[in-house]
Amino acid sequence: MNVHFIAIGGAAMHNLALALHNKGYHVTGSDDTIFEPSKSRLQAKGLLPNAFGWFPNKITSNLDAIVLGMHAKEDNPELLKAQELGVKIYSYPEFLYEQSKHKTRVVIGGSHGKTTITSMILHVMHYHDKDVDYMVGAQLEGFDVMVKLTEENDFIVLEGDEYLSSPIDRRPKFHLYKPNIALLSGIAWDHINVFPTYENYVEQFSIFVDSIVSGGSINFNEEDAEVKRVVEASNNTIRKIPYQTPQYTVVNGETLLETPEGDLPIEVFGKHNLNNLAGAKWICQHMGIQEDEFYEAIATFKGASKRLxxxxxxxxxxxxxxxxxxxxxxxxxxxxxxxxxxxxxxxxxxxxxxxxxxxxxxxxxxxxxxxxxxxxxxxxxxxxxxxxxxxxxxxxxxxxxxxxxxxxxxxxxxxxxxxxxxxxxxxxxxxxxxxxxxxxxxxxxxxxxxx
Missing domain, CATH: 3.90.190.20 (Mur ligase, C-terminal domain)
Structure with missing residues (x-):
């Protein structure tokens, strides 16, 4: 496939571009400026544009798809040319769904904790040599890229962001993934430039729960009253499985997690991170990881980049x-x-x-x-x-x-x-x-x- 990225330099966009390049696609892109580390990472794979700016001549009918980033504007010259030629235009989440519609989609949503929970799940799967596709919003130790796409992997784990999909698609990203397995960690009003009222913001999470595939499941943090209300109010025919913060103690600056096998020293700390851990354990169990295997792996998890x-x-x-x-x-x-x-x-x-x-x-x-x-x-x-x-x-x-x-x-x-x-x-x-x-x-x- 020939895929062109409009605004290829973004954190999410350049990682998707790298993932498609690694999959064997022919990838091109444009942007008006690109900062590090995106610049060096694109350059290493030969994907860095020769010049910064927007070049409509890059858009031809030979392209199979355009991926449009949020950084672009509605009047972007390349976007206008693509619309004129009738080239298929995808938002970032739309394209991820297209790549994963035949897989089991695991989507982690919530105002907070989603990067950490997604990272915990990927750490555990990696520890046990279970290969999965993924998209996560932070650089992880032991992972070269933040997006991985293959033909053969059964599962894809997606961090479900509630922000908008593209300049011409005002739907929140996590409305487009149609999860088979979902998690909702917490709801706390954010992005007021897009969701001007608390009620409008909360509504996006109700839509997310209703978007889960019939017969699928959602694990939800029952300690968050709004999360509990939203999930329990949904009439979607899915399994609803609550989780809560596990028991733990802090001794001399070390957090010990209570497990059936005794107290387990862990690297992450804080009630919110222990709550995240409980959610990640459930998701890993849905993906075939036993409880004792989860504890063994999570003991070595040091956290996602820029998260504590x-x-x-x-x-x-x-x-x-x-x-x-x-x-x-x-x-x-x-x-x-x-x-x-x-x-x-x-x-x-x-x-x-x-x-x-x-x-x-x-x-x-x-x-x-x-x-x-x-x-x-x-x-x-x-x-x-x-x-x-x-x-x-x-x-x-x-x-x-x-x-x-x-x-x-x-x-x-x-x-x-x-x-x-x-x-x-x-x-x-x-x-x-x-x-x-x-x-x-x-x-x-x-x-x-x-x-």
Whole structure:
């Protein structure tokens, strides 16, 4: 097949391009700019465009398919040419479904936890040499690519994102996969630029549950009241299997999971991660992994990239970075680190970086989310607010939203960095939460602070 990618440089898009190249397809692509690591990875396989920009002459009737990325606009010259010629145009999730419609599709959905759960499942399958196709939103240890597609594998494991499919397809991605086996981890309002009301956002998860193939199954986190309500309200003829956080203890900074064979030391920690683990165990059992095999494998799981990723450690201090940005993730991550290191001072630094977090009205959702931290710091860039064409957010609005009198707030990247590097981290735990980089923070330099 000849497949052309419009906006090939995206994290998801370039991984799909690599997967199709590895499958033997002829792949081409365009983009107006491509950053690392996408650039080097595409270049290594000969897929990097010769020049940045959009080139309608690349679009011919010889193409079997176009894959259209979210980064492109509706008036993209290549897209207009493809529509004119009648070339088949797919969104990213549509194309994944096309590649997997004869497989058993396992889809992990939820506002939070889906990358970690998908990663846990893939880690366990890889540990036991069980080959599956997959799409996951983070780089995993032991995996070369984030998307794998074959002709022969029976299962495909898909991280089910609720964000939009493409500039011309406004359906959430996870509505298009039609899972045989599904999981729903949690529902907490996000993406307010697309789903302006809480009710509208929750409705997307109801549609997801109803999209499960008749006779299929869903495992759901019954500790999340909204998840429980959505799943139980569905009239879809599927099996509904609840799960909950397993019993565990924390001893001297080590988390021990209670199992039928005794306490098992594990690398991941925090109630939310143990809850994720319970969901992953169920899915792995559906895929033929026995309970004892799951425990053996999960003991070696260190986490997905940027999800409570340990970046530095000394005898009495530690630093983590995490992708947490939505209120529910910030609260769960902060609590997890404090529980794991209860005798250390927790310094939690949050960057408000996303569209939702920089919205003055949505900010109120962050009330109490940093309460588990001994020292709480919030950083945001007024420049980021301007780029996103949002109304300015004031220092007072942030202070009022978090409802914490001792909250430290920075709006200048240099001031934030100076604060961070002036601290002594003896007997402390540092947690950096952001989907950005605090205006250019060198995370490698953090090692010097801790070590």
């Amino acid at each position: 990723e340990k970046i530095a450690e000394s005898s009495n201090s530690v630093a983590y970075k995490d992708f947490a940005h939505s209120p529910s993730k910030v609260e769960a991550t902060t609590k997890a680190v404090k529980e794991q290191y209860e005798n250390r001072t927790l310094v939690a630094c949050l960057e408000l970086h996303t569209y939702s977090s920089l919205n003055a009205e949505f900010l109120k959702e962050y009330k109490g989310t940093l309460n588990a931290a001994d020292v709480a710091v919030v950083f945001y860039s007024p420049h980021a607010v301007e780029i996103k064409k949002l109304d300015a957010v004031s220092h007072e609005q942030i202070a009022d939203a978090f409802q914490r009198e001792d909250l430290i707030i920075y709006t200048n990247p240099d001031d934030f960095k100076n604060y961070l590097f002036s601290q002594k981290f003896d007997n402390k735990a540092l947690l950096l939460m952001s989907s950005g980089n605090y205006g250019g923070l060198d995370f490698d330099a953090i090692k010097g602070l801790i070590e």
